[in-house]
Amino acid sequence: MLPEGNLSATDPEVHAAIDGEEQRQEQNLEMIASENHVSEAVLEAQGSVLTNKYAEGYPGARYYGGCEHVDTVEQLAIDRAKELFGAEHANVQPHSGTQANMAVYFAMLDPGDKILSLDLTHGGHLSHGHHVNFSGQYYEVEQYGVDPETGYINYDDLAAHAEEFDPDLIVSGSSAYPREFDYERIGEVADAVDAYHMADIAHVTGLIAGGVHTNPVGDADFVTASTHKTIRAGRGGMILTTEEHAEAIDKAIFPGAQGGPLMHNIAGKAAGFGEALTDExxxxxxxxxxxxxxxxxxxxxxxxxxxxxxxxxxxxxxxxxxxxxxxxxxxxxxxxxxxxxxxxxxxxxxxxxxxxxxxxxxxxxxxxxxxxxxxxxxxxxxxxxxxxxxxxxxxxxxxxxxxxxxxxxxxxxxxx
Missing domain, CATH: 3.90.1150.10 (Aspartate Aminotransferase, domain 1)
Structure with missing residues (x-):
């Protein structure tokens, strides 16, 4: 039998904080670009009994018994992600977009390898090599920027920088760059210097799924994403890649960087991805x-x-x-x-x-x-x-x- 009681009775302090946050969201205009409001269906999935289940491993290959239902949920999230983005392989277990980036680095790079990414003050992200982040501490990082006159990335300058720096990985993607990336051009630059191309679409995941933003799948070796921003799914991250790199990516997430997946969040991802497949x-x-x-x-x-x-x-x-x-x-x-x-x-x-x-x-x-x-x-x-x-x-x-x-x-x- 489930424990009796509800949060307001058993822990009024936590209940009050949650209630206060609900009221704050309802009574304020949320304009932080990385935030959104999920549907009640996604809330239901994330608040489900799946939070109780350990499921280390992947669907059909778990280290625990009793995973038949969480296998169904995770496979739904995988299949829907692949359909939305036209990807060969999807890993939906990363706890965040940063965890997704970490897995790509750990899978494909050695400590000290070179990363070329967008400067944080020009719209980049901490996990793209900033010195206070693990990515800037484990790897040699140089960064490209935007043209001071236009505010746009100058891809000729980026190509010249890559030729000189000879990176092992080039990162496209941002947290505050207001323009689309030319993923095809960056892929060509990466090929020219024999580097991997990782497209971090954390902010535009939903815009790509909705068909209003360029899809980097096919132009990038790895596509990392947040799943709770513009796509309004369960909070967390995701990695899209080819069959060639699928095994390395999966191993980098588990057992490499994470333990048990957050199955309630993966259920939220599956529910949100299902919504993203609609015309609405x-x-x-x-x-x-x-x-x-x-x-x-x-x-x-x-x-x-x-x-x-x-x-x-x-x-x-x-x-x-x-x-x-x-x-x-x-x-x-x-x-x-x-x-x-x-x-x-x-x-x-x-x-x-x-x-x-x-x-x-x-x-x-x-x-x-x-x-x-x-x-x-x-x-x-x-x-x-x-x-x-x-x-x-x-x-x-x-x-x-x-x-x-x-x-x-x-x-x-x-x-x-």
Whole structure:
């Protein structure tokens, strides 16, 4: 018999914190580009009894008994991932996108091997070789950047850098680069210097699944992903690769880097991938990009400076130095959060401030699109953001914006 009681009765402190977070999400406009709101079906899968089951190994080859049902769940996640992205092999066990990257490095590189990746301040990610991360401590890393004039990656410069550095692995992908990567060109550069190409699609997994962003499968030897951002599936990571590298990748995850897989999260991945196979999800992905472009137009029209002057995907990187030189990214984040708009401070190309302060903000549209926002609502929110930054000490304005945020949240609830 299951233990009696519920969380509110057995642990009111944890219950209160969870309840508070639920209310925060419902009553705030979530615009952190890496966050989203999953469906109730995904929540149900992630909160299921699968959390009780150890399943070290892979479907059909477990180290424990009693895995017939979790085998079904994991195989569904694998098959749906392969269908969504046209991949030969999928590993859905990584606990995060960083764990997925770690597995590729461990599978294909030796300590001291060379990685060429996008600079963190130009939109890259810690796990692509930053010195505070394991990836920068175990490997020799050099980084490419964006053109300071255009904000775009210069692929001729990247190719020249690769020719000089002779990397063993080239990483494409980012956490704050607002433009699509030319995966085919980077694959050609990698081939020219006899390097592997790893495409980290953590942020654009859902946009690729929805058909509105280029798919790197076929141009990259390895594709790593987060499964909870734009694709709205169970929290975690995933690796896509060819049959040639399948065994090495699987061994790098288990037993190489992880023990028992989180089967409740894998169930959430399977459920979310199933949703991503629908026409409705394709429409969602299109709307995410349309909303980002509409938001970018408001910012530009109001005098804000955007890195690369816009976006191809779900996020905008706002450089405050020209339009608001006295406001840091940290200031902007706090100002917006005070009225219920959640963004994150972010470094920008040529950054001179600390990463805890920054000169920019990253603004995303996935979560608001999930709530049902279209271009009209995004334009309203965009004007609110600029108004608040233009008038940082206007308390009456802040009260008016906060009231409008409350109305928008009530009109577009996350969960009924």
């Amino acid at each position: 999800f394709d429409e969602y992905a299109k709307q995410v990009v349309a909303n980002a472009k509409a938001l970018g137009e408001v910012f530009t029209d109001r005098g804000m400076s955007l890195v690369s002057d816009g976006t191809d995907k779900h996020l905008l990187l706002v450089d405050l130095r020209e339009s608001h030189p006295d406001i840091t990214g940290k200031d902007a984040e706090e100002r917006l959060e005070s009225v219920g708009i959640t963004v994150n401070k972010n470094t920008v190309p040529g950054e001179s401030r600390s990463p805890f302060v920054t000169s920019g903000i990253r603004v995303g549209t996935p979560a608001l699109t999930t709530r049902g926002f279209t271009e009209s609502e995004m334009e309203t929110v965009g004007h609110h953001i600029v108004d608040l930054l233009d008038n940082p000490d206007d308390d009456e304005l802040a009260e008016d914006v906060s009231a409008d945020v409350d109305e928008l949240c009530a009109e577009y609830p996350i969960y009924e």
